[in-house]
Amino acid sequence: MEAVTAALSVGLDIGATKTLGLVLDPDGAILAEVREPTEPGAEGIVRSAARVFEALRVATGQPLEGTVGVGIPGLVEVERGAVKHAVNLGVNGDWLPLRDLLAERLGVPVVLENDVNAATLGAAALDDATDLVYVSIGTGLAAGLMLDGRLRRGEHGAAGEIGHVPVDPQGVVCQCGQRGCLETIASGSALAAAWPSGGVPPAQALFAAARSGDPAAIAARDRFSAGVASAIRVLSLAVDPASIVLGGGVAQLGDPLRMSVAQALLAQASSSPFLASLDLAGRLRVIPSDYPVAAVGAAYLGR
Structure with a gap:
């Protein structure tokens, strides 16, 4: 910095x-x-x-x-x-x-x-970090890249648009025009579609229902967390950041979000000694809700 x-x-x-x-x-x-x-x-x-x-x-x-x-x-x-x-x-x-x-x-x-x-930049300032990926989980899904102390914006300003990486050929059509993008699985809007909750924020309602043992909520939470983990895996294999920070509106969940995504990362690495050696779950943290x-x-x- x-x-x-x-x-x-x-x-x-x-x-x-x-x-x-x-x-x-x-x-x-x-x-x-x-x-x-x-x-x-x-x-x-x-x-x-x-x-x-x-x-x-x-x-x-x-x-x-x-x-x-x-x-x-x-x-x-x-x-x-x-x-x-x-x-x-x-x-x-x-x-x-x-x-x-x-x-x-x-x-x-x-x-x-x-x-x-x-x-x-704000996430980097928390720990005076110079090398990180910031994953913003809000209405959509996007990432910011700080590599060796510099923001990577890309030639067309599209660096970090991880939400528009297609992962499911049979999935729903994304607002970008592609089908089955990560954003259709791992975003606030995806949570709202998967778990309508009235006046309660969908992420809070879903995670609370999952904690209470609701099988449908557990399945929806795990699918969402696996989508976030997939985004982290793609970003990390591309740029290998020192730390991975979760932010955006859904990150108001705090540590329950971090733990759920970390478990998904561990599950994805369970059959891959290479992926396990990268310890992506160990690099994960979440922005404090009051920051x-x-x-x-x-x-x-x-x-």
Whole structure:
């Protein structure tokens, strides 16, 4: 990781439902944290970010003059500071020059990054790690890669799109147009389809039912965990990271998720001495539920 400066750092995590902003001190401690609903569309995103930024300034009582890091879903072209295909935010069609729009409204420099990549930086900051895979299990399934201290974005910004690796030729059609992708098995949306739960988050409902001994819940949980384990196996065989970190909305489950995925990894390695020797289960950890990983990573972007 690069050396930090002595200034305060601001990070914004812009999501479909909320914009979470925070201020880090030079040692990486969170000084202030603000959450506001996200308005859709270009102007709505900018207004939401401006409200959060102003609230952070008031909360800290200090001028926030450094570069603001912003994480946002969608395809991000970092050099241009533009975003595309952030469908849940109402950003469709042509590239949106969000970096420049935000910089003009906030009055400070802005750096833009994909939200999973920003979260990867936040995950690395937890242990000052330089080599890891961050697996984000939210509505979809994606990964961030930090290799030898550098983010790997890929030529087209598609590095880590593990959710769109097809694994089941007989599976359902994925939103990407392929059939049987990992995302159709190992994601929050897959859990919601497999275990409708009313007002309770599907992951919590499913894991609770599995703990109570419900055979159908146990089967659904194990299929989901095997899908996450398959994603980890593919990523790890490709880049062999020092650590594997689970994050995203489903990771709010905490250690029960880690244990279930670790058991699936051990089961997959049971017939392969080679795979067993890699100890993928032993490299696995989960983001603490109270750690705003994407916003923290966005703040580090500004440094």
